[in-house]
Amino acid sequence: xxxxxxxxxVPTSKSGAAKTARAAKTASGTKTAARGTDPKRVxxxxxxxxxxxxxxxxxxxxxxxxxxxxxxxxxxQCTDVRVNQVAETLYKKYPTPEAFAHANPSExxxxxxPTGFFxxxxxxxxxxxxxxxxxxxxxxxxxxxxxxxxxxxxxxxxNVVLGTAFGIASGIxxxxxxxxxxxxxxxxxxEDPKKIEQDLMKVVPKEKWIKFSHQIISHGRRVCIARxxxxxxxxxxxxxxxxxxxx
Numbered sequence: 220x221x222x223x224x225x226x227x228x229v230p231t232s233k234s235g236a237a238k239t240a241r242a243a244k245t246a247s248g249t250k251t252a253a254r255g256t257d258p259k260r261v262x263x264x265x266x267x268x269x270x271x272x273x274x275x276x277x278x279x280x281x282x283x284x285x286x287x288x289x290x291x292x293x294x295x296q297c298t299d300v301r302v303n304q305v306a307e308t309l310y311k312k313y314p315t316p317e318a319f320a321h322a323n324p325s326e327x328x329x330x331x332x333p334t335g336f337f338x339x340x341x342x343x344x345x346x347x348x349x350x351x352x353x354x355x356x357x358x359x360x361x362x363x364x365x366x367x368x369x370x371x372x373x374x375x376x377x378n379v380v381l382g383t384a385f386g387i388a389s390g391i392x393x394x395x396x397x398x399x400x401x402x403x404x405x406x407x408x409x410e411d412p413k414k415i416e417q418d419l420m421k422v423v424p425k426e427k428w429i430k431f432s433h434q435i436i437s438h439g440r441r442v443c444i445a446r447x448x449x450x451x452x453x454x455x456x457x458x459x460x461x462x463x464x465x466x
Contacts, residue, residue: 255405255460256422264404265427267454268434275433277383279303284359284384285351286310289319291379292343292371297334305333316357319348343371363389374416382429391419392432396439403443403461 268275278299281287286306293302309330313319319327322345328337331344347369351357359380360366366377375394381387391397393412397419401407407418423431442449450456450466 256418258422260458261406261422263458264406264455265423265431267458268431268438271454272434272437275430275437277379277433278437279379280306281384282310284380285316287384288347288359288369288372288376288380289344291376292347293331293334293340295340296336302334305331316348316351319344320352340371346370347372359384361385361387375412378432382432386429388425388428391416391423391428392436393419394436395445396436396443397432399445400435400439400443403448403459403463404455405460 277287279287279290279294280303281290289309290302290306293305312330313322313327324341324345327344328341331337331340334340350369351359354368355365360369361381363374363377363381366372366381367374372380374390375392378390378392381389382392393401393416398410398412398415401415401419402410406422407415409415409418419431420428438453438455442453443455447465448461448463450459450464453459456464456466
């Protein structure tokens, strides 16, 4: 029988290999770098945010780090306005971690019911309160690693508490506003909060992390809303790459 000819391998060009690699990364969930992250452009964005929101801060009312932790847990899928309304009476009834840890679950559920998802939030609040008492001497921990051990405290919650209550910049708060606006401003191409946070931490100076979070959230609530953003009122419009501009 005649020998079978071996198929000759066609060499892949460098550009072809690069395209293949990029396609593989995109397929695996890692997107290419955003084109709007030039340092000068990022500096311009930060300057515009400082101009529009010089005093931006967390809008959840609180007297201490523990109250801020509880309010941040309550703010999931709920407005800060509603949480603040509930908090007016909640912290009078439950003034300490001990009070929350030993609360009647059914009663606490009714106390926080207006914030939604009250059963899960009750479990998180009581669990976090017990962990603070048992593992941290009754004080809210001050590191990301320790914060993440508390029930109900993911990176968003931890960043809110560490940044607002203690002035510790461990990361950038990523909520629905930050997800939407960081994509509209082309600071990231990702939708996953963890990946977005990593993208933003690479381009925003660390000393700006805390304030940047509050400014973007304020901008998302007042101007860059989800539907029909108020682009005519936006001082970032000239350097915004959003495809859904209204002007």
